[in-house]
Amino acid sequence: MGNIFENLISERTIFANREVLRPTYIPENLPHRKEQINGLAGALSAALKGETPSNILIYGKTGTGKTATVKYVSKELEEMGEKIGSKCSLVYINGEVFDTQYRVFAYLAKTFNKRVPMIGWPTDMVYSEFKAGIDTEDRCVIVILDEVDKLATKGDGALYNLSRINSELNNAKVSMIGISNDLTFTERLDPRVRSSLGEDEIIFPPYNANQLQDILGERAEIAFNESVIKEGVIPLCAAFAAQEHGDARRALDLLRVSGEIAERTKSDVVTEEHVRLATEKMEASRIVEVVKTLPLQSKIVLSSVLQLSKEKNKRRFASGEVYNMYRRLCNHLGMEPLTQRRVTDFVSELDILGLINAVVVSKGRYARTKEISLSVPEVLVQPILLEDYKLRAISNIRVKTQITL
DNA sequence: CTTCCACGGGAACACTGGGGTG
DNA sequence: CACCCCAGTGTTCCCGTGGAAG
Numbered sequence: 467m468g469n470i471f472e473n474l475i476s477e478r479t480i481f482a483n484r485e486v487l488r489p490t491y492i493p494e495n496l497p498h499r500k501e502q503i504n505g506l507a508g509a510l511s512a513a514l515k516g517e518t519p520s521n522i523l524i525y526g527k528t529g530t531g532k533t534a535t536v537k538y539v540s541k542e543l544e545e546m547g548e549k550i551g552s553k554c555s556l557v558y559i560n561g562e563v564f565d566t567q568y569r570v571f572a573y574l575a576k577t578f579n580k581r582v583p584m585i586g587w588p589t590d591m592v593y594s595e596f597k598a599g600i601d602t603e604d605r606c607v608i609v610i611l612d613e614v615d616k617l618a619t620k621g622d623g624a625l626y627n628l629s630r631i632n633s634e635l636n637n638a639k640v641s642m643i644g645i646s647n648d649l650t651f652t653e654r655l656d657p658r659v660r661s662s663l664g665e666d667e668i669i670f671p672p673y674n675a676n677q678l679q680d681i682l683g684e685r686a687e688i689a690f691n692e693s694v695i696k697e698g699v700i701p702l703c704a705a706f707a708a709q710e711h712g713d714a715r716r717a718l719d720l721l722r723v724s725g726e727i728a729e730r731t732k733s734d735v736v737t738e739e740h741v742r743l744a745t746e747k748m749e750a751s752r753i754v755e756v757v758k759t760l761p762l763q764s765k766i767v768l769s770s771v772l773q774l775s776k777e778k779n780k781r782r783f784a785s786g787e788v789y790n791m792y793r794r795l796c797n798h799l800g801m802e803p804l805t806q807r808r809v810t811d812f813v814s815e816l817d818i819l820g821l822i823n824a825v826v827v828s829k830g831r832y833a834r835t836k837e838i839s840l841s842v843p844e845v846l847v848q849p850i851l852l853e854d855y856k857l858r859a860i861s862n863i864r865v866k867t868q869i870t871l
Numbered sequence: 872c873t874t875c876c877a878c879g880g881g882a883a884c885a886c887t888g889g890g891g892t893g
Numbered sequence: 894c895a896c897c898c899c900a901g902t903g904t905t906c907c908c909g910t911g912g913a914a915g
Contacts, residue, residue: 584889810877810878826877831874832876836878
């Protein structure tokens with residue numbers, strides 16, 4: 467018998483190049499984004515003429531090609547800059563990772579070869595270090611702030627300083643591109659920053675089902691081997707994703723996972739059935755992942771809702787009930803319970819994550835509460851919570867018999 | 872019109888983990 | 894080395910507010 471891997475590598479009948487379907491892949495061609503690409507390129511072309519490009523704000527929901535477009539245009543711009551000998555540096559910063567003023571400037575300073583510790587210094591020192599780093603020569607620095615809305619509260623100082631930095635520079639020029647999927651986030655900004663950041667705006671509308679099909683088709687061509695994709699598969703992926711505000715990333719993920727399922731079940735074609743299995747699998751693993759990575763306190767709050775649905779014969783609970791249960795669980799686990807105020811924050815977070823459903827209802831004379839209910843299957847969540855050794859003790863909590871007066 | 876109480880925004884506080892300085 | 898400075902995080906404290914039943 468041959469090597470044990472022999473079968474495993476020779477069996478590649480489904481994928482030709484799976485990487486093409488990953489969200490990090492930047493394609494050569496971006497269908498249905500001509501207008502946005504031209505708009506962006508037009509605005510940035512100023513940099514090649516030695517002028518300062520206006521700041522740009524890019525809006526669009528997740529998976530509408532914002533990041534891909536910006537990265538694509540950046541690459542082209544850098545190449546052209548090199549060719550004609552004008553210095554253009556584009557720095558990509560993700561606002562989710564670098565979410566405070568300090569971190570943004572520390573990262574920027576570092577990319578211009580300044581040594582700055584990731585914490586410890588006063589912020590203005592880091593800021594001047596960055597300025598010193600770029601002002602050594604005549605150049606244009608374009609700072610791309612992805613998920614800039616994440617910076618709006620904690621890191622708004624970074625936006626403010628970046629928007630007025632040009633008046634303090636002698637040689638270099640700085641402009642920024644903000645990418646956001648929240649259309650309303652500028653409301654939280656200082657008016658001066660708002661007007662400066664929004665000098666130019668580019669909107670990325672969601673893709674419709676047909677456009678998604680074009681995108682999928684183009685990628686599938688490269689990603690899959692010939693004729694493994696059955697007739698209805700791509701339209702179905704497109705349709706699922708179109709329901710979710712036309713999210714291309716989701717559509718591509720769906721297609722990839724469908725292929726992986728087909729591969730694993732030793733099927734030599736991808737069928738619509740595989741796509742259906744993929745949607746289920748993706749939703750379940752999303753929930754598992756989210757619950758797993760929840761902070762401990764948040765897990766306890768979620769457990770409280772779970773415990774309540776077990777003990778009582780109803781689905782929705784007032785926030786007071788949940789908080790009482792939360793205290794009981796903390797007690798049981800030998801932990802100090804947090805205040806109610808804090809717990810309402812956890813409840814809101816769980817709501818945003820889609821694990822529970824919470825609505826504020828006013829009960830007139832009887833004040834108001836949040837009605838809370840679990841919005842994921844109990845059987846799915848329970849085992850994951852108990853995986854956390856700190857929560858093991860919950861499993862043997864005695865079900866309190868209802869006190870009836 | 873009053874009245875009820877959790878909601879949720881914001882200030883204040885404690886703590887952490889890094890820096891520089893004498 | 895001891896000591897203070899600083900940004901950042903997670904929390905508590907304080908309080909104005911919403912909105913229908915009474």
